[in-house]
Amino acid sequence: MAGLAVGAVGTSVAYYSWSDTETKQSIGKNMPKYADKPTMLKAAKEIQDVLGEDAVSMDADDLESHSYSEASTSNVSARPIAIIMPTTTEQVSLIAKICTKYKIPMIPFGAGSSVEGHFSTPYSGFSIDLSRMDKIIAIHEEDMDAVVQPGVNWVNLNDTLKSTGLFLPLDPSPTAHIGGMVATNCSGTNAMRYGTMKDWVINLTVVLADGTVLKTRRRPRKTSAGYNLNGLFTGSEGTLGIITEVTLKLAIVPSHFGVATTAFPSVAAATRAATSMIRGGVALAALELMDDVQMRVINQTGGTGGKMWSEKPTLFIKFSGSERAVEDSISAAREIAHAHGGSRFVASLDEKTMTALWSARKQALWAILSVRPEGTQIWSTDVAVPLSNLGDIVEQSKTDASKLGLFSTVLGHVGDGNFHQAVMYNPDIPEQVDGVKKCVDTMVDRALEMDGTVSGEHGIGLGKKHCLEKELGPVTIDVMKTLKRSLDPHWLLNPGKILDA
Known part of the structure; x- marks a missing residue:
């Protein structure tokens, strides 16, 4: 870890800058005035004096990894001034007191797997890395x-x-x-x-x-x-x-598990089968959908579990419970899948085979990232709708994305009406940026028209802040702002995320 020297900072650190005009516009214009860079450096040194040299880093690579993710489009070019690594609640309290004294933004950081810009640092400040609190x-x-x-x-x-x-x-x-x-x-x-x-x-x-x-x-x-x-x-x-x-x-832990996969001629057929399984009372632990593009990418990266997959929309299904319950559920799922045009229904109760069957679902994101051409970004986002609307919104979203002429794929937690769409685009080509933005906005608006939500699980972060008022309305947003001000009057905790001041 790099030691601190007041007045010195890594040359890669940006300060109060944004990656593009659109991102700048998405950040609040009325945010409080925060400490300047010299003041932040002074506070970092003060924290280091109390917590120890190893608790604070200003290493350029650390600053980059704590504020940027290649899996997210919601990045900004600003970087934190320092990474603070506490080990106890008492140390976090001390950090917060110092940051409040100097008016320094605090951005909590976990594993860094967010895709909606939760840990980006639009106002610089300190990234509070909690990974050492691992007991x-x-x-x-x-x-x-x-x-x-x-x-x-x-x-x-x-x-x-x-x-x-x-x-x-x-x-x-x-x-x-x-x-x-x-x-x-x-x-x-x-x-x-x-x-x-x-x-x-x-x-x-x-x-x-x-x-x-x-x-x-x-x-x-x-x-x-x-x-x-x-x-x-x-x-x-x-x-x-x-x-x-x-x-x-x-x-x-359930006594027995089972896993099955089955391919379908279309996404619509797969989602209809999924809904029928749920409404039919099949005892499911998980029900996931990967479209034909996603299955092709899995094969393109060498397949998984020692096999190549049918390049069709595929349901991945988990079962758990007693041995008899799992066997009966597999039988019922097979019957429903076949009734909706499903093929290649493969099921297993063997742990090794189950892991192999489920591996394609677990490796989906990494497979997409591995085929991403240099210079492109992935716009990955999600919505959720009532189950009866899932088939329609997935089909419509795939159709809209296909018109862009870009790589796009759909992956869904169809068991609870939640699906993800990922589109690859070149951020330096305005036509592609505008096309993807319109596609995503249309998907969000369509979900709300279906009484759905703008985010089933990705969260709001920086990326979907503009969608939240569409879903909740100004009265609810004002209540949330009042709550935020009561707990954080100086708007220091993760500023620019979810709400503006």
Whole structure:
């Protein structure tokens, strides 16, 4: 880690600059005045003197990796002045007090897997990297809960829990940290059966902008004592407080699992089959869709699990429960798939084969990134609609994207009406930028017309801030702003995200 020298900063750091005019326009014009660069450097040195030299970095590569993502279009050219790496709640509180004193923006950082610009730094400031807060503090087997710091990786947590027969049943990106999962109310492929992160939070320890430390509630699984503060901070995307400790509900690992895949002649046929499985009462743990383009990309990158795939829209299905329940569910899913034109229905109860079958779904994003031509970006975003509208919006969105003449693909958590669309474009060609923006705006507007949401799981961040008022309306937005001002009057926590001052 690079040491600090007041007045010196890496040459790659941009300050109060934006990547393009459109991004600049999306950031609030009435934001508070923040500290200048010399003041931020002074504060960074003050923090370093208390936390130690290794707790602060101004390395150019660190600054870049903490404010830019190639998986996101919602990037800005500004970079943080420093990366701060606390290890305790007390240290986070101290950092917040110093930042409040000097009016320095604080941008909480987890695993950096956001695609909507959650950890971008449009006003510079400090990136608060919580990855060193990675302790599993307690596991209460009898109570089926665990207490963890925000930097715990969910895969590592589940590995630790294996001997207990318990697990955290969500399935986001394998890189995801618990703190980021709470801050974005993440979900993943298991959301159909197990819900989203909000359903697994018992209590939180949160540091407010001024350094105040609060606990949202105690450890029972249910309470009627006061406001639902868990619900307030879960999904707040780092704009209301910095999460420093989480108590999580855990679930019992099912005794048996199964996985199946089946291809369809069209996306419409696949979504109709998916809806029929849900309405038919098939006991599903996950139900995912990858379109023909996505399957072609998987093959283009060498296939997965030792096999090449049919380049047709494909459903990926998980089952869990007793052995008999899994077998009956597979049989019912096969019958429904065939009734909707499904072919190549392959199912397995064997762990190795299940992993191979599901591997294409898990590698989808990385496959897209690997075929991205140099100089292009991926515009990846999501919406969610009531199940009865899913087939229509997916088909219409694919049709709109195909007219652009660009690479586009659809991937969906069809079990809960949520789908993602990714389009590759060259940011230096205005026609492509305008075309993709229009395509995405049309998809968002169509979702709202169907009584859907502008984001099923990606969150709002910087990228979809302009869509939020369309969904919620000015009255609700004003209530959110009032809440933000009450907890963060100087607008220091993740400014420019979700709301403007």
